[in-house]
Amino acid sequence: MDQLVSLRKTPLYDFHRRLGARMTAFAGYELPLHYERGLVAEHLHTRAHAGLFDVSHMGQAIVAGPGAARLLETLAPADLLGLRAQRTRYTQLLNDEGGILDDLMVTRLPGRDERFFLVVNAATKAQDFALIEQKLPELSLHAQERRALLALQGPASAAALAPLSPEVETLGFMDWRAFDYEGAGVYVTRSGYTGEDGFEISLPADIAERFAERLLENPEVAPIGLGARDSLRLEAGVCLYGHDIDSSTDPVEAELTFTIGRRRRVEGGFPGFDRIARALREGPTRRRVGLLPQDKAPVREGAPLLAADGAVVGRVTSGGFSPSLQRPIAMGYVAANHVESRKPLFTDLRGRRVELAIAALPFVPHRYVRQNKETA
Amino acid sequence: MSTTYFTKDHEYLRIDGDVAVVGVTDYAQAQLGDVVFVELPPSGKEIAKGGTLATVESVKAASEVYAPVSGEVIEVNAALEEAPGTVNEDAQGAGWFVKLRLASEDELAGLLDAAAYEAFLKTL
Numbered sequence: 001m002d003q004l005v006s007l008r009k010t011p012l013y014d015f016h017r018r019l020g021a022r023m024t025a026f027a028g029y030e031l032p033l034h035y036e037r038g039l040v041a042e043h044l045h046t047r048a049h050a051g052l053f054d055v056s057h058m059g060q061a062i063v064a065g066p067g068a069a070r071l072l073e074t075l076a077p078a079d080l081l082g083l084r085a086q087r088t089r090y091t092q093l094l095n096d097e098g099g100i101l102d103d104l105m106v107t108r109l110p111g112r113d114e115r116f117f118l119v120v121n122a123a124t125k126a127q128d129f130a131l132i133e134q135k136l137p138e139l140s141l142h143a144q145e146r147r148a149l150l151a152l153q154g155p156a157s158a159a160a161l162a163p164l165s166p167e168v169e170t171l172g173f174m175d176w177r178a179f180d181y182e183g184a185g186v187y188v189t190r191s192g193y194t195g196e197d198g199f200e201i202s203l204p205a206d207i208a209e210r211f212a213e214r215l216l217e218n219p220e221v222a223p224i225g226l227g228a229r230d231s232l233r234l235e236a237g238v239c240l241y242g243h244d245i246d247s248s249t250d251p252v253e254a255e256l257t258f259t260i261g262r263r264r265r266v267e268g269g270f271p272g273f274d275r276i277a278r279a280l281r282e283g284p285t286r287r288r289v290g291l292l293p294q295d296k297a298p299v300r301e302g303a304p305l306l307a308a309d310g311a312v313v314g315r316v317t318s319g320g321f322s323p324s325l326q327r328p329i330a331m332g333y334v335a336a337n338h339v340e341s342r343k344p345l346f347t348d349l350r351g352r353r354v355e356l357a358i359a360a361l362p363f364v365p366h367r368y369v370r371q372n373k374e375t376a
Numbered sequence: 377m378s379t380t381y382f383t384k385d386h387e388y389l390r391i392d393g394d395v396a397v398v399g400v401t402d403y404a405q406a407q408l409g410d411v412v413f414v415e416l417p418p419s420g421k422e423i424a425k426g427g428t429l430a431t432v433e434s435v436k437a438a439s440e441v442y443a444p445v446s447g448e449v450i451e452v453n454a455a456l457e458e459a460p461g462t463v464n465e466d467a468q469g470a471g472w473f474v475k476l477r478l479a480s481e482d483e484l485a486g487l488l489d490a491a492a493y494e495a496f497l498k499t500l
Binding site: 038039040043230 | 410412415433434435
């Protein structure tokens, strides 16, 4: 394949090649699409055992300084003042219209200083970090460019990670801990992108391969490519930035209201509060919904969603085939009044009219492990 | 005795008289990944060379398969409806797509034989 731009490699590039990965370009990086067993086998392995993903392309940064929580709240709608140390929250950076510039994970680090650990999307990391530096010059931002990021996902994850760090078994969903591995600092959050129990593991690039090899010694753990990462997250009903959410969608219509802090829904103080408050008050004009094509063929991103009379009432933003359910699944935005009317939706698939049913998300139930009563 | 021809788009045509059994090669199925759906044309349809013969859906993406020669569809592999994974398991056998009655045997002249296709694969 011709590459017009040179692709960046993650610290695990040689590891992927050695494991027979078929590589693909994603967000400027050369990453494994799948390994020798293929997407479906990798997907099902993750649901049944544990899958190891290289997500080192994602952006990691530490943002620090007096008032960091209050200042970050001016860019994102999560309750960060109320976020306890060693806890992680999912939130979004918003533009002045309430559109989503990126979605990210924010962890309050332990210690006397106000410090937050951020994990952002690969394609948006440069602009995210520039935005934070520009809008919040009082804070220091240190991009963690020499750290790799692994995700270990699936029901066998905790047992597989415990030999490297016994403490991980005590963590609940969205709990964060630092532990020492061969003298290096490893950060673990019990979270992920598959709907399964699991961990995201930030670690220095120079130990990433050894750490990954060590995890793979457990026969329950298999390497998993980006292909299955996408099909797993679609089954879990989770948004992919640039597809299901972007700068033209706000968190309310994206059905992410649960991530807006309760205090913040009243107080505001984040970009686009006017639009978001109105959407909260009056309901959004469109909603992100799950879609079940009533056909054997997948309905893909970009497909228009039509009412019976042919009027366009929405659009598919992610669509594919669910290996767990053995059927096509999709997500998209549909006009709120059409969702409420419960009338059928259709699309044109290569000249055939295919009906889609609106379905509750997630398609496959989440299996997060909650050790404490607090909700994320 | 049947002859098999190939294309640079990784299709094969197994010729028996004026009928070609058409499918995608083992190389193609490996590139496509897990096939989850194959949309085939109706029997009786006349397809011109270069027209859409089938659409192959993997978990991730849809890929069009274009007719390597012109002809009439005289049979489609109905077994693929229930078992699309047959394309991965036996692309050049039970995973065939359609049988075409050739419009013109002259069109076969531009196709690759097995040796030429093998050589082509080595260049990829």
